[in-house]
Amino acid sequence: MEWLKWFVGATTDPKFAVVAKRSGQNMASVIAVWAMLLERAGQADERGRIDGFDCEGADTVLGLEDGAACSIMQAMQAKGLIDGGCITNWDKRQRREEPEAVKERKRLQREREKLAAELATLEKARAEVLAASRNVTPCHAESHDVTDVTHKRREDKKEEIQGGGYNAGARDAHPMPGTPPEQFRGEPDGLNSADSGSAVLVQPFSEPPATVSSMPKRTDCPSKGNPQWQCFLSCWQVYPVKQGQEAAWREWMRLHGNGTLAEPYVIRDAIILLAQEDSRWQRGKVPNMAKWLNGKGWNDCPYVEPAASQGNVPRDGPPVARTQAQRNRQNLEGLAAFVRAAEQELTHGNTTAHIGRIGTHGHSLPAAN
Structure with missing residues (x-):
């Protein structure tokens, strides 16, 4: 749908009064023709031009006498409202300016898009870190970047151990790659008296590598930073x-x-x-x-329980437990029914011996054999 601006005060503009006077038409006809010219200019390929405006059709639509629309257009051209087949100052008058509310809404939209992009970048980085942590194994945890100084210290310690008479073959039977030289200590461990001064290789204690289960679990709940x-x-x-x-x-x-x-x-x-x-x-x-x-x-519409026409109000849901007052009332009603039944038994000629066989609901019980 195309829109165009209609300026406040156009219906009382003195220029249209002059046009009405020169064309011999009333003010309402001039305003109507002007509105049709604006619509024509707004729908043209080159906005602002009114080429091909049908004056005869305007006379028919507006109920004017023949030639009235043409005389109004000529008076408008003489007054400067139409120039060269175009509405004068069309671009200036019909320039679309965004209100402050629209500008503010677009600014907020840009900020939300920027924030969403930053959040997406952070989520991607976090996913990469988690993926890398899942691929960590004990062999990756060990460092393979050993300096020359460390190699030299190991070679020196090896010569020292071999010089003390320790069986190198027994030591090689239990290789422990990556064991630092500080883990060798000269303490006997189950050796004979001849080897009491030999150094013993002790397995170092090391903490287990971090596993995925020890890391915080990622939930599928969306981020609270979402707009x-x-x-x-x-x-x-x-x-x-x-x-x-x-x-x-x-x-x-x-x-x-x-x-x-x-x-x-x-x-x-x-x-x-x-x-x-x-x-x-x-x-x-x-x-x-x-x-x-x-x-x-x-x-959903609010549910309203129907009003009770007779008896109790129907309700939905599970039954409600009786109160103590309701239980007492039921017991009294049962006792009253028992008394009435006893009076009826005595009234009809039964003796007091039958009272013990009266039921709680007023019915006589069968005599015992």
Whole structure:
């Protein structure tokens, strides 16, 4: 749909009064022809031009006398409103300037896109670090960059051990690559008296390498830096049940991703309305927000229990436990029924011996054999 500007005060502009006077037409006809000329200029390939304007058609549409539209156009050309088949100062008058609200909205959109790009970069870097940590093995944990000084110290210690009479073949039977020279100590360990002064190779204690299980687990819950988090939080704050926030946030982002999530103000208004008018919500029967979002509860109307016409009000849900007053009343009604039944038995000629066989509901029990 094409739009064009209509300036305030055009209907009272003295120029149109002059055009009406020169063309011999009334002011309303001049304003109507001017509006049709603006629409023609706005739809032209070269905006502002009015070539091919049908004056006869304008007379018919506006109900003017023949030639009225042409005389109005000639008066406008003489007044300077039309110049060279174009609306005068069309580009200046119809320049589209963005209001401050539109500029602010675009600025916020650019900031959100920039923030989303930064978050994506951080997530990518984090994924690369996790992938690299999963590939760490004990052989990778050992350092293979040994300096010349370390090699020299090992060779010296080896000569010292061999010079002390230690069996090199026994030592080679238990190779421990990567063992630093400081782990060799001259302490006998189960050797005979002849070898009591020999150095013994001790297996060094080393902590197990870090595994993936010791690292913090990554959840599938979206990041709280997402622009949708503030929208979700505004609805979470008014929801009656403050349980399952992570599940609700995950469901919110799922619906937002597939384009089925309503506007935040619609969801927030629906929650407030249900909390105030829904009889089930007022009794505490409020589902978790994740389940409510999954069922698109913002489309629900408040449920109002029907008024009781006769008897008790029908209710849904599990039966409610009787109070102590209700139990006492039931016991008294049973006792009163027992007394009435006893009076009827005595009235019909039965003796007091039959009273012991009267049931709690007023029926006589069969005599015992």
